[in-house]
């Protein structure tokens with residue numbers, strides 16, 4: 130290209146250096162050839178439809194943005210019906226529309242809550258209406274005063290046997306429902322979580338289906354106060370969602386609108402709890418946490434795709450003698466910041482696929498009344514949701530910095546991606562609160578194992594993702610045998626030190642807690658250490674699932690080799706980042722830590738010629754990426770230049786306000802200078 134800037138064939142050159150089959154990698158990423166084909170078809174369908182354009186989204190006012198969201202959601206539904214799309218296709222179409230809105234909560238939480246907690250009869254009544262969008266639903270759990278502490282919710286559902294109805298009421302300001310997505314303006318119905326009171330007794334939190342708005346004119350029903358809670362972080366971004374407030378003033382609903390799969394209230398007002406664990410009330414949250422882990426790899430891979438392509442285009446320094454400048458992707462510092470994020474995107478993808486399998490397995494067991502794997506499902510979804518979303522939010526921000534000044538422009542796509550993504554660290558369970566749930570499990574297992582080891586190694590051995598803790602005698606004493614940098618390429622060497630680190634951190638916590646005056650005090654005092662132990666355990670799960678993925682048959686020339694390098698990078702960059710943990714627990718020596726770092730440098734050099742092809746394998750359209758810096762053709766500078774002129778500020782050459790505020794100022798200075 131002329132103008133001394135971006136070179137359109139620059140990325141073609143990068144693609145030519147790839148040492149693997151990109152199509153094969155697309156299959157490994159998507160999970161199957163079929164998954165690649167469907168995703169590709171839906172992405173193109175959305176990208177080619179003018180209604181789904183989003184390039185001026187950050188310039189819209191809140192009202193315009195919300196209306197645009199309603200329009201896109203209705204158009205998406207129209208296309209889904211017209212084209213008779215399957216559920217898989219429809220989900221992908223909505224994903225590529227890429228604008229948060231009430232439909233996410235309708236399909237993502239309202240429908241799953243009824244499926245998981247409603248009786249067969251209730252499902253038969255409500256689901257067909259929800260499937261046809263005759264009603265729109267949301268998930269109303271969080272209140273102004275309580276979110277994390279679900280047992281602390283204050284909304285009441287008091288049974289009135291004389292009318293066979295529940296009376297829904299918000300007794301205090303803090304009991305106002307606050308945050309539910311889709312509640313503010315769009316939903317006609319909600320699954321509301323409230324304290325069930327019958328025969329004068331409070332039975333704690335239960336779910337109820339409540340109609341909020343008229344199906345004729347959409348106005349709130351008598352006794353229901355509804356509104357949006359206000360603008361949120363960033364332009365565009367999550368402001369397309371009508372997160373809402375809801376108050377009840379003695380609103381009556383029929384008894385059969387209590388979700389009664391787990392427990393029931395009889396016609397006479399008797400409370401009956403079936404033999405299923407009461408934690409199944411939290412089932413919808415477990416389901417969504419699992420989908421959030423799968424989504425982490427999507428958000429992270431988008432940011433990484435933008436940063437890798439742009440880093441291959443961007444050149445700075447290195448031309449003292451008039452020769453070409455250096456692509457910033459060639460700087461070792463750029464590689465050491467970016468390639469671990471590229472590796473993390475693949476790691477989260479594979480652990481997300483595994484978690485989906487685990488969730489399906491647990492669901493099938495629950496159907497058969499086997500509840501034994503519920504704690505494992507809770508700990509895995511909570512821990513992985515926490516670790517992957519925190520790391521992804523940090524990584525998107527790092528990708529923005531990796532793109533220099535232009536990364537700060539809305540047209541880079543990165544500010545909006547960050548603003549949309551960052552609440553994932555809070556919603557569906559605050560990340561610290563969720564890690565503390567994991568640490569409770571680890572603490573109990575560590576305490577139990579310490580006791581059994583002290584006696585004879587009998588008793589129940591841990592299973593699933595905590596099975597490694599059963600190997601306590603070896604893992605408490607083992608010393609890594611790594612002697613050269615290349616020894617770190619051995620997955621067994623990596624696994625051993627990650628297992629030893631996680632177990633030793635959990636055991637240290639358990640020992641320190643046992644010295645405290647009470648377990649509760651010890652747990653509270655040591656909670657920062659417990660969090661770190663939980664992170665170590667979750668990182669071990671991610672590393673292990675990546676290693677296990679590589680034991681599968683992965684077709685395509687060079688595909689497995691590239692994934693092996695990324696797996697090593699993922700594990701070794703964690704080892705480097707958390708060197709303090711590995712050294713202080715005596716799992717490795719300082720020399721072994723240095724060898725890991727030496728190998729990382731070599732691996733970055735090996736990934737460099739493959740970097741652009743590795744992000745091409747995500748198979749994202751320019752529409753979905755929504756970034757002038759991440760364009761497939763690499764023609765960045767003309768696009769950036771063109772994009773600037775679309776800003777409303779450039780609609781006039783002389784800005785509004787010139788006459789009132791600039792001209793008088795400039796004239797006054799003129800007078801002053803004449804004095």
Ligand SMILES: CCCCC/C=C\C/C=C\C/C=C\C/C=C\CCCC(=O)SCCNC(=O)CCNC(=O)[C@H](O)C(C)(C)COP(=O)(O)OP(=O)(O)OC[C@H]1O[C@@H](n2cnc3c(N)ncnc32)[C@H](O)[C@@H]1OP(=O)(O)O
Nearest residue numbers: 227228229233276277278279408411507546549556557558
């Ligand atoms: C550029 C544009 C891009 C566009 C993108 C496009 C689209 C985006 C689309 C979609 C995005 C995705 C989703 C939609 C977005 C947002 C949705 C957000 C929705 C929400 O945000 S919705 C509210 C969620 N709100 C929470 O998340 C509250 C967190 N707070 C809790 O979750 C609990 O409150 C807890 C656990 C902290 C304490 O609970 P507690 O006090 O009752 O219990 P306690 O700690 O005493 O535990 C007693 C025994 O229960 C066990 N236990 C606990 N939980 C369990 C579970 N889930 N399963 C099985 N067992 C469980 C324990 O392990 C223990 O077991 P044991 O007794 O054996 O030790």
Ligand SMILES: Cc1cc2nc3c(=O)[nH]c(=O)nc-3n(C[C@H](O)[C@H](O)[C@H](O)COP(=O)(O)OP(=O)(O)OC[C@H]3O[C@@H](n4cnc5c(N)ncnc54)[C@H](O)[C@@H]3O)c2cc1C
Nearest residue numbers: 268269270271275276277308309310552555556557558561
């Ligand atoms: C964009 C967005 C969408 C949402 N959508 C919905 C929805 O559709 N439906 C719905 O019901 N809710 C929704 N929520 C609410 C969300 O689920 C809650 O905000 C979330 O669960 C966190 O609860 P909280 O706000 O009460 O945080 P708090 O618990 O008040 O957290 C505040 C601070 O206290 C810390 N903390 C809290 N408890 C402990 C503890 N025990 N130990 C140590 N530290 C602690 C936290 O780590 C955090 O730093 C949404 C929230 C957001 C931001």
